[in-house]
Amino acid sequence: MSASILTVRGLSVVFSTENNGLHALDSVSFDVNSREFVCVLGPSGSGKTTLLRVLAGLIPPTSGSFTFSGGEQPSIGMVFQQATLMPWRTVTENIGLPLEVGKVNQAVAREKIRDLIELVGLQGFEDSLPRDLSGGMAQRVAIARALIHDPDLLLLDEPFASLDAMTRERMWMELSRIWQARQKTVVMVTHSINESLFLADRVLVFTQRPGKIKMDMEVDLPRPREDDIRYLARFGELARQLRATIE
Amino acid sequence: MYKRLLPIVFSAFVFLLAWSLAARYSGIPNFILPSPLSVWARFLRAVNDGSLAYHTGITLSEIVLGLIAGVTIATILGYLLAKSRSLEKILSPYIVASQAIPVVAIAPLLIIWLGDGILSKAIICALIVFFPVLVNTIVGVRAVPAALYDLMNSLHASRAQILWKVEAPASLPVFLGGMRVGATLSVIGAIVGELVDAQSGLGFLLRVGDFQYDTPMVFVAVFTLIALALMLYGIVRMLENKFLKWQNIS
Ligand SMILES: Nc1ncnc2c1ncn2[C@@H]1O[C@H](COP(=O)(O)OP(=O)(O)OP(=O)(O)O)[C@@H](O)[C@H]1O
Ligand SMILES: [Mg+2]
Numbered sequence: 001m002s003a004s005i006l007t008v009r010g011l012s013v014v015f016s017t018e019n020n021g022l023h024a025l026d027s028v029s030f031d032v033n034s035r036e037f038v039c040v041l042g043p044s045g046s047g048k049t050t051l052l053r054v055l056a057g058l059i060p061p062t063s064g065s066f067t068f069s070g071g072e073q074p075s076i077g078m079v080f081q082q083a084t085l086m087p088w089r090t091v092t093e094n095i096g097l098p099l100e101v102g103k104v105n106q107a108v109a110r111e112k113i114r115d116l117i118e119l120v121g122l123q124g125f126e127d128s129l130p131r132d133l134s135g136g137m138a139q140r141v142a143i144a145r146a147l148i149h150d151p152d153l154l155l156l157d158e159p160f161a162s163l164d165a166m167t168r169e170r171m172w173m174e175l176s177r178i179w180q181a182r183q184k185t186v187v188m189v190t191h192s193i194n195e196s197l198f199l200a201d202r203v204l205v206f207t208q209r210p211g212k213i214k215m216d217m218e219v220d221l222p223r224p225r226e227d228d229i230r231y232l233a234r235f236g237e238l239a240r241q242l243r244a245t246i247e
Numbered sequence: 248m249y250k251r252l253l254p255i256v257f258s259a260f261v262f263l264l265a266w267s268l269a270a271r272y273s274g275i276p277n278f279i280l281p282s283p284l285s286v287w288a289r290f291l292r293a294v295n296d297g298s299l300a301y302h303t304g305i306t307l308s309e310i311v312l313g314l315i316a317g318v319t320i321a322t323i324l325g326y327l328l329a330k331s332r333s334l335e336k337i338l339s340p341y342i343v344a345s346q347a348i349p350v351v352a353i354a355p356l357l358i359i360w361l362g363d364g365i366l367s368k369a370i371i372c373a374l375i376v377f378f379p380v381l382v383n384t385i386v387g388v389r390a391v392p393a394a395l396y397d398l399m400n401s402l403h404a405s406r407a408q409i410l411w412k413v414e415a416p417a418s419l420p421v422f423l424g425g426m427r428v429g430a431t432l433s434v435i436g437a438i439v440g441e442l443v444d445a446q447s448g449l450g451f452l453l454r455v456g457d458f459q460y461d462t463p464m465v466f467v468a469v470f471t472l473i474a475l476a477l478m479l480y481g482i483v484r485m486l487e488n489k490f491l492k493w494q495n496i497s
Binding site: 056073076082086102129 | 394397398400402408412416417
């Protein structure tokens, strides 16, 4: 494994004004290595989304620190828990937003958008507006948007929660493929033990609020992971271990 | 289209018919209720001698100038107020208080200060347009979903990019709603000013017509004003149809 790209030390977040001092994250420390795929598992309200928002620079931590190797903020691709599309933009325009913000040449942009639309299986909906998409389709647009500018760090907040089982498993494969091909670092929040075992190098399990790291588990399953990996004895062991920790 | 126009044409016909009959058989003298035909004749005369075009042009320039000034200032100020609670706290008492002053009451004052030309009317117009546009800009900008700010910030977008790619399009529906009200009010603003004192404009025609018992002229001026208001309203509706296609209702 290569050097750590992200170092989180003693990170706490207290939402002060509302709910008089609600403690969302309590002294969370972990490292993420370059090109590592980390899943965050934990009960609802344990501060998983809050952690991603801190890492994306959207809210400042109350105490503690996080540093990226190289010192500066990396480019980030974020998938929010809700799709968060711009209702006035078509699918193509929504996916292209990060390129526009980064002032990427239009012809290059068009090419990349076409590739990603194919990847997430939205051919034929290029010019549709978000109001005409199903929840799962909207989420796929959001996933494509997070990937389009080839970010250094992917922050995914339950990106597949609203997809049907078939699409979800296809997206797992695609995400694995992209992650390997493009050498991304990923931090992904999920509620699904299977999902985390399919995708992750490591799984962080959070406690009930305030979120603390209860377990930091290596997923030492072979790669590439295909559908039949769930029949491996090791898969069952890890799943049992996670389930026991989560309760 | 044809189906939609039919009821309008029909109701206009009934209205004109009722008006003619009332003018003809009610015994009301022509200088109080002129017949549609005499109004039409007066209209043609005003068109031919160029007076209608001239005075409409004056009023229209007052309206356009007033709209541009009022909308520009209201939009900028509204945006700043939406973004800064402290600025809002400082300014909003004055803005609300200023709305308690009827524009009709300060129109004479403005004309004393600024003369009876286009400028004073344009400013009256701007004042009357200002408030609805201001309020709707504030409401529109405040209603921009926080999630879209998060999205833009996660992409390290600049302030300008957030303004043009999120805030402007997201607040446009509410903003145009304010414009619709403002555009119609702007006509009232110009006329109020012209009725107080003016050497030209449709309000001037109204006064002259009134003074000379040229009631058909008054009717011509009133109908022209209605047409102006409808046109401005129509322009805003056109903008809505063009830019708000993404909404279910526009
Ligand atoms: N902006 C905020 N202001 C106040 N409290 C907040 C804010 N954001 C989150 N919280 C609180 O912090 C706690 C953690 O929230 P968070 O969204 O991080 O949970 P989560 O682990 O993502 O939950 P879920 O699995 O349901 O998405 C919750 O109790 C929530 O109410
Ligand atoms: Mg969450």
